[in-house]
Amino acid sequence: MEKQELLNNINKVHTTALGEQRIKNNLNLNIKNVVSFCKNKIKNKDCIVYKKGKNYYAHTSGYVFTINSFSFTIITARNDKIMELTTDRLILNSFKMEDKQDVARICSNPIFSKNIPNMPVPYTIEQAESFLTMAIEKFNSKTEYPFAIRLKENNQLIGNIHLMCKFKANRAEIGCWLDENYWGKGIMTEAAIKIIDFAFNTLKLHKLIWSALSFNKGSCGVALKLGFIKECEQKEYEFVKGKYADSYSFGLINPNDKNVEKW
Numbered sequence: 001m002e003k004q005e006l007l008n009n010i011n012k013v014h015t016t017a018l019g020e021q022r023i024k025n026n027l028n029l030n031i032k033n034v035v036s037f038c039k040n041k042i043k044n045k046d047c048i049v050y051k052k053g054k055n056y057y058a059h060t061s062g063y064v065f066t067i068n069s070f071s072f073t074i075i076t077a078r079n080d081k082i083m084e085l086t087t088d089r090l091i092l093n094s095f096k097m098e099d100k101q102d103v104a105r106i107c108s109n110p111i112f113s114k115n116i117p118n119m120p121v122p123y124t125i126e127q128a129e130s131f132l133t134m135a136i137e138k139f140n141s142k143t144e145y146p147f148a149i150r151l152k153e154n155n156q157l158i159g160n161i162h163l164m165c166k167f168k169a170n171r172a173e174i175g176c177w178l179d180e181n182y183w184g185k186g187i188m189t190e191a192a193i194k195i196i197d198f199a200f201n202t203l204k205l206h207k208l209i210w211s212a213l214s215f216n217k218g219s220c221g222v223a224l225k226l227g228f229i230k231e232c233e234q235k236e237y238e239f240v241k242g243k244y245a246d247s248y249s250f251g252l253i254n255p256n257d258k259n260v261e262k263w
Ligand SMILES: CC(C)(COP(=O)(O)OP(=O)(O)OC[C@H]1O[C@@H](n2cnc3c(N)ncnc32)[C@H](O)[C@@H]1OP(=O)(O)O)[C@@H](O)C(=O)NCCC(=O)NCCS
Pocket: 111, 112, 115, 116, 175, 176, 177, 178, 179, 182, 183, 184, 185, 186, 187, 188, 189, 190, 211, 212, 213, 216, 217, 218, 219, 220, 221, 222, 223, 225
């Protein structure tokens, strides 16, 4: 919607002399028409646009443009730094629009819609596109961290591990899914160990939550293997395919956060 808003006003997009200089310097550009360079990037099909405060942020193929949402002035542009975490076998980084075929294929698994409340059924390419738009926007705006899980050996997308952050409470909930072809190989445990380290030592969060339906042995097993403690059991909490399911909530407190004050 915000992208459409910006595209509807694309003819008004301009910059100032200072803006032009900033864009040229930041992107190391040596071209005459900086504004049309930026406009073409914004019009790109894979460009993701979101609004924060008074600005639009447009992210596309390695670039970020900051545009005032009232005057449509391009304030600045910069190279998009790729945030990436790695483990022995995996790369954890942002999703890309090109992942839509893989996301739709992986998430069409009927086990996912049984295990994950609110998983759309059927899971179409359009569902994958709207998931990816949300995931890329949240990742870039650092409001949440939906990491794509890719194999280091060939960059294949195989899953998702999502830190749903509540920064006001210094906590996040972890959600995840993995391509069924890769289950039972310790992949989610490996990804989650890295994410927990990122959550506790980089984001400095105090607590992590892991929720799973009681019949989901895989998800409960990963949580327990990671050292999460089962804290509560909600009886007949979700209605799944015609039957009620109990839900478990597991918690893990940042061991480095000592001497915290508690009510
Ligand atoms: C849940 C899920 C992410 C687990 O990923 P995974 O990479 O296969 O998990 P791991 O191999 O790291 O397993 C870690 C531990 O969990 C337990 N576990 C995993 N799968 C299990 C299963 N099917 N049955 C019983 N225990 C299981 C085991 O204790 C395992 O440790 P071990 O191999 O040393 O015994 C994967 O099954 C999945 O994507 N499921 C569908 C989507 C989903 O349910 N997401 C979670 C929503 S809450």
